[in-house]
Amino acid sequence: MAEPRPVLALAPLQQRLGYRFVQPDLLRRALTHRSFGADHNERLEFLGDAVLNTAVSALLYERHGDSDEGDLTRVRAHLVREDSLHRVALVLGLPEALRLSEGELRGGGAQRPSILADALEAVIGAVFLDGGFEPAQVLVRRLFGEVIQATEIEGWGKDAKTELQEWLQARRVPVPAYRITATRGQAHAQTFEVECAVASLNLTESGEGRSRRAAEQEAARRMLQALKAEQ
Numbered sequence: 080m081a082e083p084r085p086v087l088a089l090a091p092l093q094q095r096l097g098y099r100f101v102q103p104d105l106l107r108r109a110l111t112h113r114s115f116g117a118d119h120n121e122r123l124e125f126l127g128d129a130v131l132n133t134a135v136s137a138l139l140y141e142r143h144g145d146s147d148e149g150d151l152t153r154v155r156a157h158l159v160r161e162d163s164l165h166r167v168a169l170v171l172g173l174p175e176a177l178r179l180s181e182g183e184l185r186g187g188g189a190q191r192p193s194i195l196a197d198a199l200e201a202v203i204g205a206v207f208l209d210g211g212f213e214p215a216q217v218l219v220r221r222l223f224g225e226v227i228q229a230t231e232i233e234g235w236g237k238d239a240k241t242e243l244q245e246w247l248q249a250r251r252v253p254v255p256a257y258r259i260t261a262t263r264g265q266a267h268a269q270t271f272e273v274e275c276a277v278a279s280l281n282l283t284e285s286g287e288g289r290s291r292r293a294a295e296q297e298a299a300r301r302m303l304q305a306l307k308a309e310q
Contacts, residue, residue: 092176096202097221100209109201110173112194114180120201127204130212131159134203134219138227153238158223161290164196167222173198186265192290239300243275246303253279255302257295260285275302282306 089106093099100106105123113119135158139151157163168174174189177198188194207215244254261272271291275298276283284305286297 089176092172095171096206096218098206098210098214098218100205102209105205105209106202107178109205110176110198111178112180112183112188112198114183114188115178120198123201123204123208124197125204126207127200127202128159130207130215131200131203131219133212134216135159135223135227137216138220138224142227153241158226161192161196161292164199165192168195168199171199171222173202239296239303243299243303243306246306247277252277255299257298259291259294273298275299277302277306280306 089100089103093106108118109120109123109127111119113121132155135155136151139146139155143151143154173195177189177194179188179194203215203218206218247254255275255277258274258276259271260274263270263272270287270289271294272285272287273291273294274283274285275295282302282305284298284301286294286299286301288294288297
């Protein structure tokens, strides 16, 4: 059986992060998937998720302090969702630094959006434990500050699921139900098919996506389009 690959040198990643760890083992743990060993990154991911949300909230408040809570919440959700974190993780070069089992590596785990997004949150959590909130906030500003500064609240419309729910509630129609009807492809490159059903109107629409969330959004978009066409 092949040995799991070792972690690469941490110095280049710390340079890209703009932060040097006092306790390098925290960074190693943040880069360790549960398939590699027991000292993995899931607890750091939990911590990093909270730190990331707090830091992004502070940046949004600073940039858009006159916007209401709902708008700020919506923009934050876009910034910290899996595909956004995945893109940042790629820029940082996390795929080359992850510690994965040989099987997970062969299955494409180093490029899997969920694994990379989780690892990025774990790295943020590791910075928080190593140096406190201030360096973690500096890191989040480094990673997301430019996007936040360029963001205009008006450009972030409601997602399709939210818009559909509000459209139905305004007409006193019960909210839709979503269910996965099919999955295709290998674990690291699956396509999901989801059905959106409004039972009281006897309507269903389907959507596909590379994640369950993306498929639900597409199904909701089609449902909303169909409902508006009938008006």
